[in-house]
Amino acid sequence: MRTERNLTRLDRVFARLDREPERPAGLDVPRMSRHRIVLFSATLAFYLAIVVAVLTTSWLVRFDWQVMFFRPYQQWPEIHAFLDYWVVLGQRGPTAVMVAAWLGWRSWRQHTIRPLLTFGAALLLLNVTVGAAKIGMGRLGPHYATTIGANEMWLGGDIFPSGHTANAVVTWGILAYMASTPRTRRYLSALSAVVSLSVGLTTVYLGTHWLSDVFLGWAAGLLVLLALPWVEPLLTRVEGWIFSLRDLWRDRRAAAGLPAPVTPVPAMSPQPAAPADEPQVREPVGAPRPARAPAYLAPGPHTPRSERSPVTPAGSRRPPHSERASRAATSPRPVAGG
Numbered sequence: 284m285r286t287e288r289n290l291t292r293l294d295r296v297f298a299r300l301d302r303e304p305e306r307p308a309g310l311d312v313p314r315m316s317r318h319r320i321v322l323f324s325a326t327l328a329f330y331l332a333i334v335v336a337v338l339t340t341s342w343l344v345r346f347d348w349q350v351m352f353f354r355p356y357q358q359w360p361e362i363h364a365f366l367d368y369w370v371v372l373g374q375r376g377p378t379a380v381m382v383a384a385w386l387g388w389r390s391w392r393q394h395t396i397r398p399l400l401t402f403g404a405a406l407l408l409l410n411v412t413v414g415a416a417k418i419g420m421g422r423l424g425p426h427y428a429t430t431i432g433a434n435e436m437w438l439g440g441d442i443f444p445s446g447h448t449a450n451a452v453v454t455w456g457i458l459a460y461m462a463s464t465p466r467t468r469r470y471l472s473a474l475s476a477v478v479s480l481s482v483g484l485t486t487v488y489l490g491t492h493w494l495s496d497v498f499l500g501w502a503a504g505l506l507v508l509l510a511l512p513w514v515e516p517l518l519t520r521v522e523g524w525i526f527s528l529r530d531l532w533r534d535r536r537a538a539a540g541l542p543a544p545v546t547p548v549p550a551m552s553p554q555p556a557a558p559a560d561e562p563q564v565r566e567p568v569g570a571p572r573p574a575r576a577p578a579y580l581a582p583g584p585h586t587p588r589s590e591r592s593p594v595t596p597a598g599s600r601r602p603p604h605s606e607r608a609s610r611a612a613t614s615p616r617p618v619a620g621g
Contacts, residue, residue: 312397313460315512323509330502337422337443337495340434347493348432351425355488366485373447373482378454379406386461396525398461400518401511408507408514409453416503417441425490445492445500448483452504455479460508479504 313319336343356363371377386398422443423435436443455478459471483497492500 312515313512314515319509319512323506326502326505326509330499330506333495333499333502334420337434338436340432343495344434345432347425347495350487350494351428351490354490356490359488363489366488370447370482370485370489372455372478373451373486375406375446375450375454378450382454382457385458389461396522397518400522401461401514402457404514404518405453405457405507405511408510409449409504412507413444413446413449413500413503416444416499417446422493422496424496425493442492443496443499444503445483445486445496447486447492448479448497448500449504449507451475451479451482452501453507456504456508460511 333343383399383402386402389398390396418441420443421437421439421441423429423438423440424442427440428435429438452475455475456472459468459475462468462471479501483492483500486492487494487497
């Protein structure tokens, strides 16, 4: 008797990934080239320059106050409603869900979990670096500033660098980082740059960040993207470890599997065995079986009810009554009004 194990949804996902265990040939993994190292060093120098300029209350802090007193949201109020929605492209929650859905589809099509692992590593680096800088420097925003012309540092704030700006750079830049072809990478890089620049300037327009916060947010997000090739070997090992755990889990499930229970079959009359040279035909599992007669019927041929001869009792089942004959002899009672 043949039985087949029903595959669960997780088994089907793993079977899909097993169709092509190796990465596609067109899936390029960025390397830490000399050009990328130069860009990383320049961005790091720019990051440190912004921090020093704010700490020393230089011309950049004075420019921050001039932009704040200009109040862009009052100069162009007609675009305020639109920019309230546009700034959502820099919020970590909604953007992470959208990008993770896209990268999950990429993982399904490319039979690898590297896109999701890379995105998770990028978000982890972003939260650690930007969060530590926010808490460490504790700068207050324009709406909570206390002293005109001051840098507002170490006062318990959390806006330096701009989290919206850094998150926009990393979230949309990871799409360009994971592109399969150089042409697609260029187009997505330009698109992510436009989105991150506009989101940063939107926070300045709304008055939630200083302009120097946005400068530092751009640098912080770009540093995370440029540092990702250093994390690629670790991601490769993590991916191999996850698949090894998957294989171990499947082996344990196969070893712990029990045979399907056998349904008892009622005894039947023995049938003559088929000749040795004649192939035996087995009944497939789940095939419909012929209907059997109910147990309460006696063995033998049975005719349907429509073909049976009617059986009428010899006499009436009702007891004799003296008035029955007189009622039958009389004519029926006329209908009232007839």
